[in-house]
Amino acid sequence: MSPTTLRVTGGRVYDPANGVDGAVRDIAIRDGKIVDSVDGGRTIDASGMVIFPGGVDVHSHVAGAALNFARGLTPENYRAARRFLHAPGRRQGLGGITPTTFATGYLYAGMGWTTVNEAAMPVLTARHTHEELHEVPIIDKSTLVLMANNEFVLDLLEAGETERARHVVAWLIWAAKAYGVKAVNPGGVNAWKWGRNARVLHEPVYGYETLTPATIIEGLAAIVDDLGLPHPVHLHCNNLGIPGNVETTIETMKILEGRRAHLAHLQFHAYGGDDWGTMRSAAVEVAEAFNANPNLTTDAGAVLFGDSVTLTADGPWQHLLYQLTGRKWANLDVENETGCGIVPYVYKDRSLVNAVQWATGLELMLLIDDPWRVHLTTDHPNGGCFWRYPEIIRLLMDAEFRKEQLRQIAPKARERIVLGDLDREYTLSDIAVVTAAGPARALGLTEKGHLGVGADADVTIYPGTPDGDGILFSYPRYVLKGGEVVVEEGDVRAVTEGKEFIVHPPSDEGTAEYLRPLFEKAYTMSFANYPVEIERVKGADVRPLH
Amino acid sequence: MGGKVSCTLGEVTNRADFIIFWGGNPAECHPRHFTKYSLTPKGRFVPDGRKGRTAVLVDIRETPSAKAADIFLQLRPSKDFEVLTTLRALIKDQRVDPAAVAETGLTLEQLQDLVDRMKKARFGAMFFGMGLSMTRGKHMNSGALLNLAAEMNAFTKFVCMPMRGHGNVTGADVVLRYTTGYPFGVNLSRGYPRYNPGEFSTVDLLVRGDNDAAFILGADPGATMPQPAIEHLASIPTIVLDPKVTHTSRLSRVHITTAVTGVSAPGTAYRMDEIPLPLAPALRSPYPTDEEVVRRIRRAVARRPAWQPVDENVRSAIA
Amino acid sequence: MWLGKNRRRLDEFFDVEGEKSEELRIVGDAGRVKWIGRDMTRGRIAVEGHAGMHLGSRMAGGAIEVSGDVSDWLGAEMSGGAIHVRGNAGGQVGAAYRGSLAGMRDGTIVIDGRAGLEVGQRMKRGTIVVSGGVRDFAGLEMRGGTIVLGAAELRTGAWMLRGTIVVLQSIPILPTFAYASTYSPTFLGLYAQRLKRLGVEIPVDEHAGAYRRYTGDAAIPGKGELLVWEPRG
Amino acid sequence: MDTKEQASPLIEHKGVRIEDTFAEAFGMRGARVVITARSPEWARTAAQSLTGFATSVIGCKLEAGIEADWPARETPDGRPGVSVLVFAFDADGLAKRLIERIGQTVLTCPTTACFDGLPDAEDRVNVGGMLRHFGDRFQSSKFLDGKRYWRIPVMEGEFLIEESFGVRKAIGGGNMLILARDADAALEAAEAAVRAMRGVRGIVLPFPGGVVRSGSKVGARHYKKMIASTNDAYCPTLKGRLGPESALSEEVNSVLEIVVDGLDRAAIEAALRAGVDAACRAGVVAISAGNYGGKLGKHHFHLRELVPAKPEA
Amino acid sequence: MSQTSNLTVVENATCTFCGCVCDDIELHADGERIVQAKMACSLGKSWFLNHTAERLYPDALIDGREATLDxxxxxxxxxxxxxxxxxxxxxxxxxxxxxxxxVALAESIGGVVDSHTSL
Structure with missing residues (x-):
């Protein structure tokens, strides 16, 4: 069993939430929490090493029907994937672009990340998502439930019944046992069910009279605020991935003025130009607008060159991508709620479009002034695999290295980006902010992302010097999860079980009875079997509301 | 390179105005498919229910399901692939050889008419059964239909899904995918998952005599598999978990009686559209559940010297 | 070597003789030994007897010769080198493993006997010859390269995008292949010359007959070709 | 030209004086094109057209000739063939000329196909890969043993051409002069020499029938713009006007030249050796060679080295 | 689950006989057998009604002879x-x-795990 007390001594600590910037400090741990001091127990000598709060991923796709569909679609990727061999006490697994459940836990922990937010869960298949998350070891998890194309919610917003809409959203969150609300391509996924899209924010969604993407965004942002959810509405803007979508993104920020919101994978929403031939980075415009909106947080959704599988509730985009690549495509529409498209994709440095995407993600992270408001993600697996985060960290910390990389990309792309002009270099403290402190704060997880007393003892200890590739963050020397040494020298040493954060926002008692007849018309399963029973969420941790 | 375009059954109920059943006989094998999901129910965008939908049945013989269809297309046995491939060409306005088409039992005019109707649909759905996926061509036949559905999305909305058969076979697919990355036929003998349909599929393994022990649950291969496979099962230590003493039990070394899924054993099962549903048993079985027994066997295995796979750095092997 | 889940020494199964070299001889029935010559880049392997699955899988160079039969996935995803099988082969010769976008990328496979399903599936380049004929789906989703078949069952060339399938006997043709013309394709002379050295004859004498050319598969739509030999008279 | 002073009467072969001078030749780039066809006649027809009007780079930008007939068993596609050698100053020029000429004379000619005859050459020029555009995207390619071949649909059937052709350093302008008593003797000797030289692989004789009657000198005495003009020192009719400036002795009344382009020095030597030997016959006064004093071309073929040490009977 | 007279009634029960997995079945059961399966199709009905909680078979058989579960x-x-x-x-x-x-068992014994799908 794990020791109940542990000390980490002599390391340089980066804990920006508590104003600690590289000071040599001891860290004391008791019963999985960070405390002032302990007597006895194991001591880890971290002299010469650097200590970070365990990483927090604000936006990733690690479990659920769509990801599992992707796994089935790309068996070839597993053949070249990292292998985790079965050992007593440790399950087998495969890494690659869509790691299996066990491997997901090992890879995140192995990299020093201890909390992950699964960013897209339909209510209808929430039971499945939780089943999968059961099998993701070590790390703590949370989920966001998809809401911006749920027809019950859209109908209520169209009718102006915001109060009722709030109760329905609250009921659905608890039915799904989710932690927050995700809005994907508001209205567009719904329209896709007729093979259409929602491109213009102020035009009615197909099939509705007055409801527009804008009113959906406003409505959901207000509901999430009113419910006091720890994490604001998590918005995947309209027109993802399309040249010229900068206008939509900036307009979305205007719609959100005065509201809390998290804009997901901003890179995919920061393009100028009119078409693929003229596409350019619009990171400057987007970052400028974003800097002026302190109510917002975002994550990079950075792109790394290489294999990926794109996987999003944005069905129309995926069909377009399928037609562009002519390779594999899967689509999965979920009655009444959402849909999902899956297309394997390779980002190539010699491709103009891909090179612009690669630069745009980095530019956003360098142009957004406040590191607390921009989080490190690749929108795994869409822009690249989460286990490649250390590559991005190096790019952020080393302007010279960025310039070297710029020489590899399609020459034409260099005219479409500003990355070469950006000299900013992230400090270790900045890295601690964008990988842990910032996302934890955005998610409202008060005991995550820092190393103050009372925090969860999720601690990542890196060797003090970079590896042969100049990457400091490839292999942590130790990773502690809940005070237990789960990773040592890159090897999984202990397989623990993580928690799952959920919220239980209040909804009017009549909500279920209001929904029942609607449900019975729209769905093919029994209403009684729709909500996920709380007993089925292993390690459920129901969080307080604001 | 193809695609898999699917949806939950509720989407079909609510939206599909054109439905094709291919190589299946839902009326007898999935009796409530027509009435609960696909044909007769009124849907949100199909308010007239059955009247609002056109149903096509494609099969080699006129099953009772044909009566429920508006159009019945009878093709000759083992011509599914030819017909589907022709349809893929026709939707793209490509030329095909009418004489070769006629050998399928259907005429070019019939297929062109089908394509015209498909393109006019607002939301098309295709379901296929074992009459497609288990006849000559097998997974390529289902692949042909899946590709046709995917390609139809260039013209209108189309989805396609298999009419999965027994019980929770869909759940097995789902569970294997998230735990091992692969949907079936997963070889864990090197300590990590390997996948190669045709090599690590049960019938192939058994017919080749590759296995030296077998553990069977939730199936009765002794009643359904080809004879050489059954003979091999009988020749090796076979262990069976089943609520009844089955054909497989009789050729096995160990049989353990277990509770009946969904009747006296709780848990989760997946519908053919990968919707997970909770099971609500009405009876309390005198027997343990499969879950309990497998866990006990696993623990009993764990008490024995651990098999510890080693990293393979050496090439060439017997698998 | 692996026996199921357990690693065993090679000498538990074989008498091993000789020094380390670029030539390997395997004598006896290796019909259940998988992966012989996997990833091989040079040298020579001679199997005097049968060989199991995945023989020469992903090989990039060198030569393998088998006097007996081989099992499935012979030369799967190979990118160079030459394999000659005197007996029969299983299915998926030179094919792609499940999910891969490309099968055989280059090299030569010659099978004197018959082969099974999906020969040359998704192949991009290279040459496969099966003198004795094959079962269904030869050249499935082929993207390039050349397959020469003594005979074939159904659905030859299904969903092919590019590439050539030469069949030396009349075969059933999918409705999505369009007959073009009957002629003597000059390029076949190249292959005939090349294969003659491997002991394989392709008829190219225009006095003896000609090839019926079909293009397809229109389902893709593809630009592949089926060339079916038609003797004169 | 300035050979008279250096000429030494001491070397003789079969009773013919071999002047002790040398042929001066130039570095060029050469390629070999193998044309096959259903019959040897069609292969040769295409080859003749391809090599037509390709006598001198000065006037034609290309020098070319038929090298040899190839038996069917030796050609890449197993059909009868003819090989052609082509020479130009550089690889680019060679590629341009090949594209033009193959496009006009082989692509157009029934039953032919066109292959690279220098597979081992490292430098390669893209020929088939350009001609494929004639296929208007209906063309297709085959990749065999590391080489790509293009198949271009044509009205007759299909034209097959290899994508790239090997280019190697070569030598152009090897030559010999036959100085004879009269025109008949000169012509007979030249014909005999050509027959002998054509047996050598790796060379071609780019001029009509392999023979040149209008040897030239660099520039002109009287017309400034002329790049080349008649080789007056070897014109028998000018002996009277030129007097001692003529290179010809009194008994010479007709001179013919044979120009050899070859893929390497050895081939040209072998050809010249055979040519000199065959040309030494009755009525021939002397064998000489053309040069520019050794300043213009770096390849020198000394006649004395080309004569068998012991004259044959 | 509710108890009426001596019958247990289970609403929204799920039938796993075929791939439709209907979850709107109402089961009426006495302690040993299901006597009614409302909403179920003919296949579902016989599935529910033919599986009982009776002890019809031995707990286990080893080489055809009755054995204990252990x-x-x-x-x-x-x-x-x-x-x-x-x-x-x-x-x-x-x-x-x-x-x-x-799956966990297959992994700990280093075996192959496969379902009907591979047929």
Whole structure:
């Protein structure tokens, strides 16, 4: 069993939430929490090493029907994937672009990340998502439930019944046992069910009279605020991935003025130009607008060159991508709620479009002034695999290295980006902010992302010097999860079980009875079997509301 | 390179105005498919229910399901692939050889008419059964239909899904995918998952005599598999978990009686559209559940010297 | 070597003789030994007897010769080198493993006997010859390269995008292949010359007959070709 | 030209004086094109057209000739063939000329196909890969043993051409002069020499029938713009006007030249050796060679080295 | 689950007989057998009505002879542990929970795990 007390001594600590910037400090741990001091127990000598709060991923796709569909679609990727061999006490697994459940836990922990937010869960298949998350070891998890194309919610917003809409959203969150609300391509996924899209924010969604993407965004942002959810509405803007979508993104920020919101994978929403031939980075415009909106947080959704599988509730985009690549495509529409498209994709440095995407993600992270408001993600697996985060960290910390990389990309792309002009270099403290402190704060997880007393003892200890590739963050020397040494020298040493954060926002008692007849018309399963029973969420941790 | 375009059954109920059943006989094998999901129910965008939908049945013989269809297309046995491939060409306005088409039992005019109707649909759905996926061509036949559905999305909305058969076979697919990355036929003998349909599929393994022990649950291969496979099962230590003493039990070394899924054993099962549903048993079985027994066997295995796979750095092997 | 889940020494199964070299001889029935010559880049392997699955899988160079039969996935995803099988082969010769976008990328496979399903599936380049004929789906989703078949069952060339399938006997043709013309394709002379050295004859004498050319598969739509030999008279 | 002073009467072969001078030749780039066809006649027809009007780079930008007939068993596609050698100053020029000429004379000619005859050459020029555009995207390619071949649909059937052709350093302008008593003797000797030289692989004789009657000198005495003009020192009719400036002795009344382009020095030597030997016959006064004093071309073929040490009977 | 007279009534029960997995079945059961399966189709009805909670079979059989569950579990473990290439097959008429256990078992015995899908 794990020791109940542990000390980490002599390391340089980066804990920006508590104003600690590289000071040599001891860290004391008791019963999985960070405390002032302990007597006895194991001591880890971290002299010469650097200590970070365990990483927090604000936006990733690690479990659920769509990801599992992707796994089935790309068996070839597993053949070249990292292998985790079965050992007593440790399950087998495969890494690659869509790691299996066990491997997901090992890879995140192995990299020093201890909390992950699964960013897209339909209510209808929430039971499945939780089943999968059961099998993701070590790390703590949370989920966001998809809401911006749920027809019950859209109908209520169209009718102006915001109060009722709030109760329905609250009921659905608890039915799904989710932690927050995700809005994907508001209205567009719904329209896709007729093979259409929602491109213009102020035009009615197909099939509705007055409801527009804008009113959906406003409505959901207000509901999430009113419910006091720890994490604001998590918005995947309209027109993802399309040249010229900068206008939509900036307009979305205007719609959100005065509201809390998290804009997901901003890179995919920061393009100028009119078409693929003229596409350019619009990171400057987007970052400028974003800097002026302190109510917002975002994550990079950075792109790394290489294999990926794109996987999003944005069905129309995926069909377009399928037609562009002519390779594999899967689509999965979920009655009444959402849909999902899956297309394997390779980002190539010699491709103009891909090179612009690669630069745009980095530019956003360098142009957004406040590191607390921009989080490190690749929108795994869409822009690249989460286990490649250390590559991005190096790019952020080393302007010279960025310039070297710029020489590899399609020459034409260099005219479409500003990355070469950006000299900013992230400090270790900045890295601690964008990988842990910032996302934890955005998610409202008060005991995550820092190393103050009372925090969860999720601690990542890196060797003090970079590896042969100049990457400091490839292999942590130790990773502690809940005070237990789960990773040592890159090897999984202990397989623990993580928690799952959920919220239980209040909804009017009549909500279920209001929904029942609607449900019975729209769905093919029994209403009684729709909500996920709380007993089925292993390690459920129901969080307080604001 | 193809695609898999699917949806939950509720989407079909609510939206599909054109439905094709291919190589299946839902009326007898999935009796409530027509009435609960696909044909007769009124849907949100199909308010007239059955009247609002056109149903096509494609099969080699006129099953009772044909009566429920508006159009019945009878093709000759083992011509599914030819017909589907022709349809893929026709939707793209490509030329095909009418004489070769006629050998399928259907005429070019019939297929062109089908394509015209498909393109006019607002939301098309295709379901296929074992009459497609288990006849000559097998997974390529289902692949042909899946590709046709995917390609139809260039013209209108189309989805396609298999009419999965027994019980929770869909759940097995789902569970294997998230735990091992692969949907079936997963070889864990090197300590990590390997996948190669045709090599690590049960019938192939058994017919080749590759296995030296077998553990069977939730199936009765002794009643359904080809004879050489059954003979091999009988020749090796076979262990069976089943609520009844089955054909497989009789050729096995160990049989353990277990509770009946969904009747006296709780848990989760997946519908053919990968919707997970909770099971609500009405009876309390005198027997343990499969879950309990497998866990006990696993623990009993764990008490024995651990098999510890080693990293393979050496090439060439017997698998 | 692996026996199921357990690693065993090679000498538990074989008498091993000789020094380390670029030539390997395997004598006896290796019909259940998988992966012989996997990833091989040079040298020579001679199997005097049968060989199991995945023989020469992903090989990039060198030569393998088998006097007996081989099992499935012979030369799967190979990118160079030459394999000659005197007996029969299983299915998926030179094919792609499940999910891969490309099968055989280059090299030569010659099978004197018959082969099974999906020969040359998704192949991009290279040459496969099966003198004795094959079962269904030869050249499935082929993207390039050349397959020469003594005979074939159904659905030859299904969903092919590019590439050539030469069949030396009349075969059933999918409705999505369009007959073009009957002629003597000059390029076949190249292959005939090349294969003659491997002991394989392709008829190219225009006095003896000609090839019926079909293009397809229109389902893709593809630009592949089926060339079916038609003797004169 | 300035050979008279250096000429030494001491070397003789079969009773013919071999002047002790040398042929001066130039570095060029050469390629070999193998044309096959259903019959040897069609292969040769295409080859003749391809090599037509390709006598001198000065006037034609290309020098070319038929090298040899190839038996069917030796050609890449197993059909009868003819090989052609082509020479130009550089690889680019060679590629341009090949594209033009193959496009006009082989692509157009029934039953032919066109292959690279220098597979081992490292430098390669893209020929088939350009001609494929004639296929208007209906063309297709085959990749065999590391080489790509293009198949271009044509009205007759299909034209097959290899994508790239090997280019190697070569030598152009090897030559010999036959100085004879009269025109008949000169012509007979030249014909005999050509027959002998054509047996050598790796060379071609780019001029009509392999023979040149209008040897030239660099520039002109009287017309400034002329790049080349008649080789007056070897014109028998000018002996009277030129007097001692003529290179010809009194008994010479007709001179013919044979120009050899070859893929390497050895081939040209072998050809010249055979040519000199065959040309030494009755009525021939002397064998000489053309040069520019050794300043213009770096390849020198000394006649004395080309004569068998012991004259044959 | 509700108790009326001596019958247990289970609403929204799920039928796993075919791939439709209808979850709107109303089951009426006495202690040993289901007497009514409302909403179920003919196949579903016979599935529910033919499976009882009676003890019709021995707990276990080893080589055809009745055995205890404990002995059967040990025998199973011994065979599977000793095998070079054991097979875990079926996974159809069973729950996801059992399937997950089966994957874990296959992994600890270094075997192949496969379902009906491969047929």
């Amino acid at each position: 002995d059967a579990v040990e025998a199973a473990a011994e065979y599977l542990h000793a095998a070079n290439m054991p097979l875990v097959y079926g996974l159809s008429n069973t729950t996801c929970e059992a399937q997950r256990e089966a």
